[in-house]
Amino acid sequence: MNGLSDPTMPRPRLDPASFQERLLAWFDQHGRKNLPWQQAISPYRVWLSETMLQQTQVATVIPYFQAFTESFPTVEALAAAPIDEVLRHWAGLGYYARARNLHKAAQRIAELGGFPDTLEGLMALPGIGQSTAGAILSIAFNNSHPILDGNVKRVLTRLNAIGGWPGQSQVSKSLWALSAELTPSVRAAEYTQAIMDLGATLCTRSKPLCLACPVSADCQAYRQGNVSAYPSRKPPKTLPIKACFLLLLYTPDQRIYLEKRPPTGIWGGLWSLPEFAALNAAEDWCLSRNLLIKQRHSLASKRHTFSHYHLDYTPLLVQIENPTNNVMEAEQALWYNSAQISGLGLPAPIKTLLQQFNTDY
């Protein structure tokens, strides 16, 4: 036990002034200060770089930023440019709605006669939310405003061992509160750059360099030896539900109609029951084959869960009079003796269904 991970150790109170001091001292010594958007700092250049960096790594952004600012050196130039020209400069960065927002916002800023210098004014522009607005205000205007981009979320969830997915509103709320608490009123611009830098270069998603971190003494996740647990992952989204009818066609002598599934996709190449999206599609299928239906009823629906969706299937039991071979379709279908189902490659839920059918009928 190295003491660092002893959960019974009392938590030292996080002191914002001390945190800021160590972070800024680290930034002074190790921070990145030569990135293109850190030169000739202006609201326009900060806004543009923040927008580009939302989705892309620094190294990728640099040439785009340079080409973009060369063609559109000011927000007025951007506003005056045709949208096609703007999109052409964005090509390859993805999220093209952002280029359109950028252009739209530039036109509004031009109409206003300059950049808004308030949170509300900035957030009223398309494509600028609270975090981007905070970055512009702190970096370009040196006003004290918190930000909460992906890097800062990672730093702060680790710092206070804040569990739960940051996209959750309650978690996001505590992160904003912590970000605000830690943002100093002096050196706001440098602080904002510093905490983003820390997240980008030391407090990385994987293999964080905690031994080089200036604030590891404040870091609850580090003390717990649990840094990689933060931030919590986005919960897997609820799976979509697909529904179908499975036709269990059987003869008086207990033979069952099976079809070979196409080689790719779900249950590729396995033998299974004919599958229909709708009841009348199943009926049509029987009618078109001139099957004489002796009796029919459906069983209760069941659910089978795949990695990416739920399949709710309703078995349709249809007994036919004539065990003909006119439903045979080359090598793709067969009548199978229901007492010997184990010899074929059957999907698990189909196998279960057939076993149940065997027992009950």
Added chain:
DNA sequence: AAAACGGGGAA
């Protein structure tokens, strides 16, 4: 193969 990224807009 899956997660991450910040904001907009649909539900």
Added chain:
DNA sequence: TTCCCAGTTTT
């Protein structure tokens, strides 16, 4: 309010 999405890169 909450949920879902966009495109590309990284893991």
